Amino acid sequence: MINRYSTMLRAALAGLLLAALAACGGGSDSGPSAASEADGVVLHRGNGTEPNTLDPHQANGTWENNIIGDMLIGLYTEDANGKPVFGSAVGHQISEDGLTHTFQIREDMTWSDGTPVTAADFVFAWQRILDPATAAPYASLIYPFKNAAAVNAGEMPPSELGARAIDDKTLELDLETPTPFLATLMTHYTTFPVPKHVLEEAGDDWIKPGTMVTNGAYVVDTWRPNSFVKLVKNENFYDADNVQIDTVFYYPTDDVSSAFRRFRAGELDINACSQCYPIQQVSWIDQNMPGVKHNEIILSFTYVTFNTNVEPFDDARVRRALGLAIDRDVLTRQVTRAGEVPAYNIVPPGIDNYVDNAPQMAEAGWTQQRRNAEARRLLAEAGFDENNPLTFAVKYRLAGDRKQIMVAMQDMWRQIGVEAQLEGAEPKVAYADYRARNFEVADAGWVADYNDPQNFLFLVQGDTGPINYADYSNPDFDALMNEAALTMDLDARADILAEAEALMLPDMPIAPIYFSVNRNLVGLHIENWNDNVIGIQRTRWLEINEAKRKTY
Incomplete structure (x- = not known):
């Protein structure tokens, strides 16, 4: 049984390998030619799949998380090792029963247009994602918040959510139950703030380049569907002085064979997703590209x-x-x-x-x-x-x-x-x-x-x-x-x-x-890339060492 099956499997895979080798390459405008000298230090990231949205309340995939998490930052965020650390918050107190959490928001936290980020932005965001009219696919992720499930079911108005802005920089959150994973939950895009002042004017168009404002390290500059999403450094980010990469391009790389060729040619600095190199090339990569394969x-x-x-x-x-x-x-x-x-x-x-x-x-x-x-x-x-x-x-x-x-x-x-x-x-x-x-x-x-x-x-x-x-x-x-x-x-x-x-x-x-x-490919010239169990490496922590750049 096993030997007969193995023979059949090898035959099937051989046919698929021939098809993969015949696959065509990417489009002419999808590589580093999209960048210019004015973009400064540029990172080209393969990202698996084309995003459906840049709205954290409509997203539902890691390929969207990668982009959104470069632009928006919650009360907590991921450090260079994927561990939760303070992001928008600088303080967090918990009541004795574990049900009430009070957060202090950074005084120097602003949106990319210079408008201060306030506790009201968080309350507005959480009410919006739970509003049945938003139809957010991930709303259930924040059901630990008091009354969240009832609000999402339309049984209570969003104003009944257990979240309050005590003042501009103090946020209070009630929970349904003690939640031991709250800090890591607060790193997830479903909990990110959104700019109330922009959404009230632009509505669902708030995520369009030129309209979207962010509170993270980057802001969207261009989104060319099925080609790339271009982010540029947010100079109003509180830690902008320590962000080394000025511009990041995210490319859809569903075609693994094409993406592999682009990585070898130096058109991609990183290709990071669940299956980002062809399984038929494992031995070749080990022999000819030592150090770039990250099985995370x-x-x-x-x-x-x-x-x-x-x-x-x-x-x-x-x-x-x-x-x-x-x-x-x-x-x-x-x-x-x-x-x-x-x-x-x-x-x-x-x-x-x-x-x-x-x-x-x-x-x-x-x-x-x-x-x-x-x-x-x-x-x-x-x-x-x-x-x-x-x-x-x-x-x-x-x-x-x-x-x-x-x-x-x-x-x-x-x-x-x-x-x-x-x-x-x-x-x-x-x-x-x-x-x-x-x-x-x-x-x-x-x-x-x-x-x-x-x-x-x-x-x-x-x-x-x-x-x-x-x-x-x-x-x-x-x-x-x-x-x-x-x-x-x-x-x-x-x-x-x-x-x-x-x-x-x-x-x-x-x-x-x-x-x-995650079968990632990471160029030898990329520094501070750390594999971790949640598979998240935010661009703000990465650096490029041109002396180590190689093509294959």
Whole structure:
């Protein structure tokens, strides 16, 4: 079984390699020629996917986070190692019960137009993201704020949110429950301030170049769709004197082969995303480009999600069968080959505030042959066999090596008598379909917004909203998640969260595949780049040493 499968897989990958080698290059206006001498010290960053928006209340991808986080800064921000440190705030006090937080905002914090950043900007931003009219895909991320869920559901007006401007530079925030991850949550773009004075005049057009003002290290200068986003240094940023890079270009690099050629030619200084170099080139890169490959271990996982509203994926037996048939060892050892770890649960190892031995699928220790036999049994029990085979469509992201991975999984499902039709789409299109539940089965991934298991388990929580792609609802699971939210003792909280994960896994609304790594390429001339578990390296911390620049 394994040898026959390996031969088939090698043949499939060989065909895909030939296709990749025939891929064409990027457009003529997408490289460093877009920069000029007036731009000063320039950084060219490959960013994976074209952003849908620069509005932190409409964003939902790491490719948008990278850009937005260079321009806007929350109460906390990431340091050069990805750790939370004060950003817009200079002080933070917590009440004895952990429910009231008071922040002092920097006196020298202004918007890029010179207008002071005030506590009212934060209150305005949080009310806006929770307003049902905004339809923010990530609003649930700040449900720990007092009354946030009720406001987002339209049950309370935004003015009832538990956030108050005591004065221009003092902000008070009430929480529903003690939130041990609040500092890291406050580094996320959903919590960033937005300029009230600009939005009140420009409305949704506030993010357009020439109109947008920011409080971070950079401000948008140009956005040429499907070509680049150009940011320039914000001279009114409180730490502008220590920002070494004057201009940064962000490029969509969905075409991994083209992006790899651009990096070799020196058109990209960095290509940073989940799959930013071709897997076929791993050995060549190691031999010819030593030091540029950064396989960054991050808090992230790749998974298959099932639309539980659609037959037969409302049946846990069918979901489990498809999840069991995925040979995670083959995928990570023969296809991805960058240090990914097979996943039999959804909370990554090494995460803060969790149990040492996370619960796993009951079949985690089985051989793949035994898993496949169980998958066939479950399918037969659900009414599917060779006389009534299961066929379905799988939507997947056309980025990086996703096609190779999906072709391999398609063959794995064939081993249990199932036929999957692959439907590729650009990532932003695919994720829009996922949020709209416009799929049967889909390939997805998740990178931690903050270092806490809640940020993974909430993906299948009933009130999470659009990013609960499976639209899974389990009252017992939700009750445990709510109980954990009310628990102040971190060890007791970890036990409750582990109980919730153990309860959910047999239902398999999503099938974990592997814990991910970022396959980044970083030029030797880029200094202060530090790999970290959240996979965030803000441009303000980076420097360029021209003496070390190389092409390949």
